[in-house]
Amino acid sequence: MADDTEGSGGGKQPQISLVGLFLACMVAGGVQYGWALQLSLLTPYVQTLGIPHALTSVMWLCGPIAGLLVQPCVGLYSDKCTSKLGRRRPFIFTGCVIICISVIIIGFSSDIGYALGDTKEDCTVYTGKRLHAAAFFVMGFWLLDFSNNTVQGPARALMADLAGSHGPSAANAIFVSWMAIGNILGYSSGSTNNWHKWFPFLQTRACCEACANLKAAFLVSVVFLGLSTVVTMIFANEVPLDPVVAKQQSEGQASGPLAVFKGLKNLPPGMPQVLIVTGLTWLSWFPFILFDTDWMGREMYHGRPDGSPTEVANFQEGVRQGAFGLLLNSVVLGFSSFLIEPMCRKLTAKVVWVMSSFIVCIAMAMVTVLSSWSLGDIGGNVQDAAAVDKGLKSAALALFVALGFPFAVLCSVPFAVTAQLAASKGGGQGLCTGVLNISIVVPQMIIAVGSGPWDELFGKGNIPAFGVASVFAFTSAVAGIFMLPKLSKTSFKSVSMGGGH
DSSP, rough: OOOOOOOSSSEEOOOHHHHHHHHHHHHHHHHHHHHHHHHIIIIOOOOOOOOHHHHHHHHHHHHHHHHHHHHHHHHHHHOOOTTTTOOSSHHHHHHHHHHHHHHHHHHHHHHHHHTTSSOSOOTTOOSSOOOHHHHHHHHHHHHHHHHHHHHHHHHHHHHHHHHHHGHHHHHHHHHHHHHHHHHHHHHHHOSSSOOHSSSSSGOSSOHHHHHHHHHHHHHHHHHHHHHHHHHHHHHHOOOOOOHHHHHHHHHOOOOTTTHHHHHHGGGOHHHHHHHHHHHHHHHHHHHHHHHHHHHHIIITOOOTTOOHHHHHHHHHHHHHHHHHHHHHHHHHHHHHHHHHHHHHHHHHHHHHHHHHHHHHHHHHHHHHHHHHHHTTTOOGGGGGOOOOOOOHHHHHHHHHHHHHHHHHHHHHHHHHHHHHHHHHHOOOOHHHHHHHHHHHHHHHHHHHHHHHHHHHTTOHHHHHHHHHHHHHHHHHHHHHHHEEEEEEEEHHHSSSSOOOO
């Protein structure tokens, strides 16, 4: 085992093995399992509760708001936390407990709404609005996003603290690998239509097959998250921060959320440019992230969640195929995560980042082409078009696969670059990671507010948002060429992700 590394609190952080580092990061897989279910199932499902398609994107505002308020503050406070459990683990544990509660609320929202009087009819008959169920669903959804953001920042900072001589790229590869594992499990669950058969007791008068499938998948995710949290708490052996050092760090500094924004003026050189390019990159991704399975259900399978029984069945089949596409995407993501470090060392992180943006530009353009082709240039709403050809469905799945590599870049390279820039200044991983998250959540707010009404205005379902995404991807690539800092190729392995000072 390598020698101990200097901790951010002045103590010695034992050098952890790669196996230990992998197990310490397991909570990322548990969180990603639920996140994958959230992405693949919740946008289509909430429409069955009576929320129109044009407003579903607004529901996702909770994520960026939580990210804007929660993650930078949690990152800052975790940098200075003096708990005996360490700086990051208290926030990770608390966030995971809240995630479990929120997931249960989401899964049982239909039953809660039924008990509160949404309807007395069986779910096989009733197709109207269920306002109480929708209200509890949205409440659980928002709580889930707030708790996800409570965990994500400290989890990434924890990897930075523990990585030591393994370096930022190895740590990020492990983190992305757990994301891929969580995605594979989550999207496999989302594409399965047999949960209601395996757990028939979850099917009630208020909760039919699709609802029971969602409920079971989320309950299984709670079990996996609980297991992963316990493993992380055991293997992430943090050295507690010395209270004296924490006090010294706090002297002369603002406290509370204000400290996060005051810290923006002390960012490492090159970080403002990274924030700009990150924001543009995420603007190109969020339409796909928010509407991928809905796009499959509507544009590619010509279904609708509130239509005739045939249209509903087509929509649900499209959603399951979209979840299967995300499963394939996650497999590619997992393999690609191990290619990022050698590629960045060979080509530099800047080249890899720009290359991935050009791939996204082409992919988003292809999404609009496939959608228009599947509609046969028929005017009006997408549901008015004829049945789509099998070849187009296969091409749609191929796009999910093609996006696996650039998504691996998205989930690792910006964070690894941030870790290197923070290390060059002497630490502050929690704050830098939280600030980076601002450049992720602001684009999500823009897409969440604008994409639904934008698509409704044009009467073309999800197509306009994907067209704009292609433009943003091209802009991101061009901005990356001129703005991203030039980092040493070899530094991608040698720079430590040591914790904040």
